[in-house]
Amino acid sequence: MKNCLIWFRNDLRLDDNHTVNLCLKNNYKVLPVYIIDESIPIGSSSKWWLKNSLKSLNKSMNNNLLIKRGNSTEVLERLIQDYEISEVCWNARYSKEEILQDSIVEKSIIKHGLRVNIYHSTLLRNPSETLKKDGAPFKVYTPFYKQKYSDVKYESHQYDCAKLEYLSLQEDKNSDFLIDNFLPDESWHQKLNKIWDPGENGASKRLNSFLSDGLKGYSEDRNRPDLPKTSMLSPHIRFGEISIRKVAESIQDDNSHDSEIFYKELVWREFSYHLLYHFPHLTNDNLQKKFDSFQWENNQENIKCWRKGITGYPIVDAGMRQLWQTGYMHNRVRMIVGSFLVKNLLTHWKYGQEWFWDTLVDADIASNSASWQWVAGTGADAAPYFRIFNPITQSKKFDPDGEYIRKYIPELKNIPNKYIHLPSELDDKSLSEFGIRIGHDYPKPIVDLSVTRERALAAFKQLPKST
Ligand SMILES: Cc1cc2nc3c(=O)[nH]c(=O)nc-3n(C[C@H](O)[C@H](O)[C@H](O)COP(=O)(O)OP(=O)(O)OC[C@H]3O[C@@H](n4cnc5c(N)ncnc54)[C@H](O)[C@@H]3O)c2cc1C
CATH class of the missing domain: 3.40.50.620 (HUPs)
Incomplete structure (x- = not known):
């Protein structure tokens, strides 16, 4: 043997x-x-x-x-x-x-x-085998998806793991002791213990509950941070606690639009790995070279406010506090806080990438790098730099009743829905009726959205036309 x-x-x-x-x-x-x-x-x-x-x-x-x-x-x-x-x-x-x-x-x-x-x-497919017909890597998601992933069927393997025979360990310390020794607990880990269930069992429970409670309506509601409609499988997938083939297989016979959209999200992950594999500098350098000469401001005070969730824009602050409290942030909010950091605060995307890398439980070398470049407009198939999210409009659309905001910024809990997206609009008298003093209980906005938007567009116009 x-x-x-x-x-x-x-x-x-x-x-x-x-x-x-x-x-x-x-x-x-x-x-x-x-x-x-x-x-x-x-x-x-x-x-x-x-x-x-x-x-x-x-x-x-x-x-x-x-x-x-x-x-x-x-x-x-x-x-x-x-x-x-x-x-x-x-x-x-x-x-x-x-x-x-x-x-x-x-x-x-x-x-x-x-x-x-x-x-x-x-991964679902080996990235060295998903090239274009001319042998070049894809830079655009849609043809990548259509040519390499639509119509693919997956089959996971069933076998009896209880039959595995192990070599007897010659080491004297038990593995749990070594794990604790190498990766000691810190006090802030306690909060993560209450939310997540790392490991294969936790992953499979998460998939099953998503299939029974989350998938129906996913295509619409996945954009709503106030609703528990996404799978929250990302850390389990990141650590390979569940086979990605199995996740894809679990929805492939369901012909609904919801399943199709969910599968497309799994393929976004594949696309991130495709980019990482074929453009290994994705983690450090702008994929579009013209951004190398971009004049970033990188204001350290503003970056600190962004990290702590005290920018004065509730949807941004709720997202950053969700990240700090849970090690996770909803995808729509990741895009909003990313756009705010890069475009309104004129900060190089690397600052966001590094913070997410340290704080996300699903921090993934490919998805994190590709997504930050996507948000910044510096990547392959990225949201164009001039498309700047307005956090207030986004907040009204995707957290209409402010429930997500109230969950992570309880000091705003008494502010009516109409004002929750930007409480600093209210005068001091009204604010005091709702128990809030702006600049005291909750910060004033650190920047003006329209001024910073114009500033970003002007900086973008200075860039050379070529990539
Ligand atoms: C700035 C930024 C940084 C990000 N960093 C990471 C990261 O470090 N790790 C990470 O796994 N995802 C990252 N994402 C992608 C996405 O936000 C998360 O995968 C998603 O929020 C995880 O929640 P979920 O499991 O409930 O997703 P669901 O909506 O249930 O999606 C199912 C799975 O598909 C994959 N997926 C979904 N959306 C994307 C996407 N846009 N790109 C790549 N894969 C996707 C994930 O594996 C996810 O678990 C980032 C997005 C942005 C905008």
């Missing part, structure tokens, strides 16, 4: 995972390993998620998950020898740094005469 090492990374599940299937099909004895390697850093909220997800995976493997910390190549080389491993397998990752690390590891393993099996279980 051969010994096989499964190197887990962004695929923290047993179900419908090609690496696990390989071991079951061939009756391999398995050494499941996760390496905390700080050369590929993650944000604070992601660390909390990772910690709990690893504990959950370890539990479903009857405490057989081996956790290590250090340089991936060195750790794996040692384990291969200690456990007499003859095959290694993993699911591919797609950022420049991850691809480089994986290729170094692969070479070192092959040098030892071992076989390496690499799969693509974290």
Whole structure:
């Protein structure tokens, strides 16, 4: 019987995972390993998620998950020898740094005469295979979707994970102890414990509840942050706790418009990975080069107000406070706060990308980078720079009764619906009737929307015409 090492990374599940299937099909004895390697850093909220997800995976493997910390190549080389491993397998990752690390590891393993099996279980399709007919990568979502994803059927694999046979661990410390040691809890993590259920079980519960309560009406209501209509699967998908094939499969026989729109959102994620894979500088540089000469203001005081949710624009502040309190923000509000930061505050999108990277539980190298470039207008197929969201109009349209605002900014709870989207419009007397003093209980707007809009458009006009 051969010994096989499964190197887990962004695929923290047993179900419908090609690496696990390989071991079951061939009756391999398995050494499941996760390496905390700080050369590929993650944000604070992601660390909390990772910690709990690893504990959950370890539990479903009857405490057989081996956790290590250090340089991936060195750790794996040692384990291969200690456990007499003859095959290694993993699911591919797609950022420049991850691809480089994986290729170094692969070479070192092959040098030892071992076989390496690499799969693509974290995406619906391998991004190296979704090119245009002329062999170039797509830069526009719609043809990408139509040519590569519409009419595709998915089939997840069913197998009995209870039959996995594990190699006995030679290490003396148990994995949960190591996880706690490497990823210590911080006090603000307590609030996340109450909201989320990281791990494979939590992911599958989330999918089932979305299919029964969220999918119907999704196409319309997914834009409403005041309604619980989106799946909130993103952190589970980010850590691979649920197979993306399984998510797509779960809706493919339902011909409703809601299912189609939901599937298209899954394909936006694929598109982000397509961009990341083919344009690896997506994480750092403007995809449209003309923005390299853009004169950003990057006012540190304004950036601080944005992060803390004290800009004086309730929908922006509610979004930023939702992020801080829950590690998550509704997609529509991500677009609103993004537009406000980049266009009204004239801030480079990298400031937003970095804050989201640190605070989102679903912080994803591809989706976060591609979405920030989309919002800023600097990316492929991006919202044009001159399309500037008005946060008040957006707020009235998508949070009509101000329920989302009141949830995250309770100090505004007595303001009537008509004024909740911009309470600073009211005079001091009326405000005092509602128990609010602007500039005291809730801030004055930090910038004027029309002045900053004109300023952004003027700056945009200075750019060279070419990309
Ligand atoms: C500025 C900005 C930053 C973002 N950063 C991230 C990020 O770091 N990680 C992340 O997963 N998503 C990111 N998104 C995309 C989107 O906001 C989230 O995926 C979505 O809000 C997650 O909620 P949900 O699971 O309820 O989504 P649902 O509406 O239920 O969608 C289902 C799944 O589809 C995928 N998806 C949906 N919308 C998008 C999208 N626009 N782009 C890529 N994938 C999508 C997600 O995996 C999501 O879980 C970002 C969007 C913006 C505007």
